[in-house]
Amino acid sequence: MLKRFALLAVVGCALALAVYAAADKPAEGAKQLPVPEMKFNEVKEIAPGVFFRYSSISANDKNIPFGGSNHTWVVFKDYVVVIDANFPKEAADVIADIKKTTNKPIKYVLDTHHHGDHAYGNAVWAKEGAKIIAHTNAARLMKTNGPKQWEEAAKDRKDIKDSELKQVDISFDDKYELKDDTQHVVFMHFGHMHTAGDASAYLPKHKILCTGDACVNGAFNYMGHSNSASWIKCLEAMDKLDIDLICPGHGKPARKDLLAKETRYFTELRDAVKKGIDAKKSVEEITKGLDLAWYKEWTGVGVVETDMNKDSVKHVYNELQGKIDHDRLGATSAPLNWRQPPTGIASR
Template sequence: MRPVFAYSGLFFALLGASALHGQSVPPREVAPGVWFLLGDASKGYSNTTVIEIGDYLIVVDANYPARAREIMAELKQLSPKPVRFVFDTHAHGDHSYGNSVWTAAGATTLAYDKVLEEMDRYEPVRWQAAATKREDVRSLHEDTVQRPQKTFNKSPFVLKDATREVDFYFLGWGHTPADGYVWLPKERVLCTGDGAVNGARNKLWDANIANWPKVLEKAMHFEPLFVLPGHGEAGGAEILSGQRQFLLDLYSAVQEQVKQGKTLAEISIQLPERDRNWIPKDLSWDVEATYSEIAGHKPAGALPHQWK
């Protein structure tokens, strides 16, 4: 397995180099009929994975409306098959606000059923906030995010044909209470949504920071060769272990200072060098979310909080 893994690392290192400076990156076929499309971070886009199965396509993450339209155009170059399912990995806007664009084009939106609860909890407030900032959301003239049309509550939900199996998992409360993962057992490809991202690109406000590393351990047990994250370049299992280590180090560093009796304003932490890929320039929001979880004795996302 190791040579394949090393090859995938090189492949994605090259891919990463070409993704610098916001250049549009062409879709990469990570396995026959499985494409990874890097989202332009400067436009707030998440990444997208397209999976061919039987006579149709599955798109992982609806993305924002403008990106949904771009992807539809790009798909014509990839496959003549229609998109049947669009999977929202979670309720955040950069993964789900394009839902109505996809369904208008004939696709069915799909999600783990607790995504609906998350949308009911935070919408339409977040949608309306996004509409003030984003022309693509505003121009839909809709009041809120269109809810996923098909949901599942038993994990995994499986789609299968003679050549391919696609498993949709819920592994526990990490980035949000309803994170979906997509696993291709034969090709050993894992789509993580924001359960794991590659780089300092995550938000912890809806998270369960203490539980999240345990969710990532479950994901690591799949032993994926390819990890396709919600943001940042694709890679291998090091994205899962790195995201997990960052969260463990963040939590223990904040917890140590809380034990010393420090208030949020007094907390100042230094994370180890091994976490550098995941450490944002301004760590204060991550510290605040972690502090609220420890001091509040509940997951950060279960406590009153604002989307920042």
């Protein structure tokens, strides 16, 4: 019964957003938004009143620290809406960049999920007067498991230690909509993807989808809190939207075909692991034999060159063996910096 409701929710999201897209359809003959070329920590206006900040990605090069999540902000008539809260230090950096683009107050910040690089800066934004918005499941995970996970994270980052865990102010189940005569943003929950509480932001007027870690551009798919089968269905629902530009949680902006790359990765990963299980292979044997040649063309690294992908094979292996309770995922913390690809990917 729960699976049936989950499927209905995914279909419902897609239908609702199709209605929004039709209502906010751009003028006839409007040009497709360009995909901006970005450097780390650079800000560009990607559509009228819509700004994107490309955060640095950690690598073995110590001169390129992990800059947390990407950010998109939307300037409404009287206020600003921000996608993702990041870590405390990076939240302050982003606020400084926002103030270079507008003098309007920051009113709302969406936590796309409960992980530290997307939500631990909440207190910094709250001091600016912003209300924190998140899906009900993200808010629940922040409340029930957040204090312990925050305490663990504070051991590794001084900015976390010097800040405080700010809980969500506004939670929603399916969607939360913000609209005036200048901008329109719809926060939507498609289902269990990267986490049980993923939320994306759709800008129907500009045909932009801000995905958080539900869709990333590169070798940054942490699956430790995911439901891979549901993730595929949700990506397929997202793909039905009218989209010019994807603003991912990590990696550079991209066209809509990024959703297809993500779908292909999870589909082929599940297929390979299923074949390995049927052949009575161990998770180590399956991992060693994994061969997705196209993946390196996309990400710049081989599919098993990162510990994260090795962990993903194990996660899917356990899922297909019925060893994972998806309802409890998120009770253990995700590593603060699990995006640790080999030297060379940092410049991508």
